[in-house]
Amino acid sequence: MNKKYNRPESLRDSDTHYCPGCGHGIIHHLVARAVDELKIRQKVIGVAPVGCAVVAYDYWNFDVCEASHGRALAVATGIKRCRPKNIVFTYQGDGDLASIGAAETLHAANRGENVTCIFINNACYGMTGGQMAPTTIIGQKTATTPSGRNPFAGDGWPLKLSEILSTLKGVCFAVRTSVSNPRQVHQAYDYIKKAFCSQIDKKGFSLVEVLSPCPTIWQKTPVEAMQWIETEMIKEFPLGVIKE
């Protein structure tokens, strides 16, 4: 009998430290599977973020570099400019990418750096205990917005970085997807693969934003967390291709 569905070679056979119901486990797998299917495991270099996925390099089976908080796209620029034939991607949370790393993200995209950015949006800072992030939605209670995010009290509005980046000429592909149900998981996989392909085809900067559940911080069960993405997050962060 032929084995039809294996653990991807690019995913190590190890237990992860992620919470039950966390999106990282799913998305790490999707990235690994895409790398395998495109046969780029020996060419790919990942850049890990600061956040829950700081140890992503312990779960993937290819070359990975760390980056200080927010700077993954600057690190990726350095790697890709020196090794243009390698496939370079970053894997960043919403705080990493859109808060402390906003300048690096904007400018890497604006320069049209031929790298792929996997943007994990869980509407909070998970690792540090659930503080407000740029993508926290209005009214959402977090450790630093205990009465709910209030733009009229100086908290600002949810930042739609994918839409902002899509206005830049250097960006060739930007999409927002999620892993909140099996159909979405498949679609997310297709988009991640498409983003890597656009890098292989040297088209410019590619971005895949993935709405990801964070049951622990959202104080929901894993199923409730998935549902919250579909009922609440999507209202603020609509899914679909933003630029191609």
Next chain:
Amino acid sequence: MSGNEAMGLGAFTAGCRFYAGYPITPQNELTAYMASCMRLPGRTFVQAESELAAINMVFGASAAGFRTMTSSSSPGISLKQEGISYLAGAQLPAVIINVSRGGPGLGNIASSQSDYFQSTRGGGHGDYFTPVLSPWSVEEAFNLAILAFDVADFYRTPVLVLADAIIGQMMEPINLNRKPLIRNRKPKRWSLTGAKNRPPNIVKSFFLQEGLLEEHNLLLEKKWQKIKLREQRSSIYGKKKVDCLIVAYGSQARIARQAVDVLSCQGIKAGLFRPITLWPYPDKALKKAASLARKIVVVEQSLGQMDEDVRLALPNKEINFLGKTGGGIPSSLEIVKFVKKLTKN
């Protein structure tokens, strides 16, 4: 050429393949020089969006196994400190050039030597040091830029080249006929090239599990000990047995050298001890030189930073300090007056 351009030429000659920089006075000539010589096949120039972005691009380029450099001046070097700490922790070679100016804060754009502490005490967070090379001439700036890449690769460490605004801006002829020695071009097996026919490499400075960071830092400490043993560099000008030994570096050493000459004409035996590596501080050579001196005078363009290292090296000697801050520069006449007053007794 100017000191700035000479350091650029040195980097290019040493095989620097990736440069990221940001405009800041007084090193803009260096960035411009790199922009003109690095936009060639196989070499990359990036004007980064900030000094912060530049040091992180250097982190990536170094992780990818390439000789890489960034440059800035004092406030921009402050911005790079996180990145330099990461480079040290991840054991990534890189060259960082600081053409120092007056501080703290926005300060001014005049020459200053007030980044000595920042350069020699780690600078960023954590238990680490970076070798620091300090030139006093345009030609030495060229040579030390090349040496910096060698030291960086050999020990897998970021290396700082600390020039001041005067060295960066001054123009002198340099002799390019001597072929510079470029060592340490071994393949970097730890670098990120794509996991082809080998297990994956990970570049990181993060060691979360109990005991791992301590183990890692002790490994780094062994490296600092090796560097301290092997890489101290200094030079002496003037007589060996002196009434007064002046200790100065960078552009201030050029001024002190003139003071030594003037003092000799006036019958006072003076000498100049010039550290070339500020870290590791050449205390062995300093102790030797100081043993033949009656008085010690430290002259700096600061409120007294290298002064502390001299006191540490010479605990039994009386150390006299002459300095100016905020862009002020002790002149050779002021040094002569100071020494004469001191040696009158």
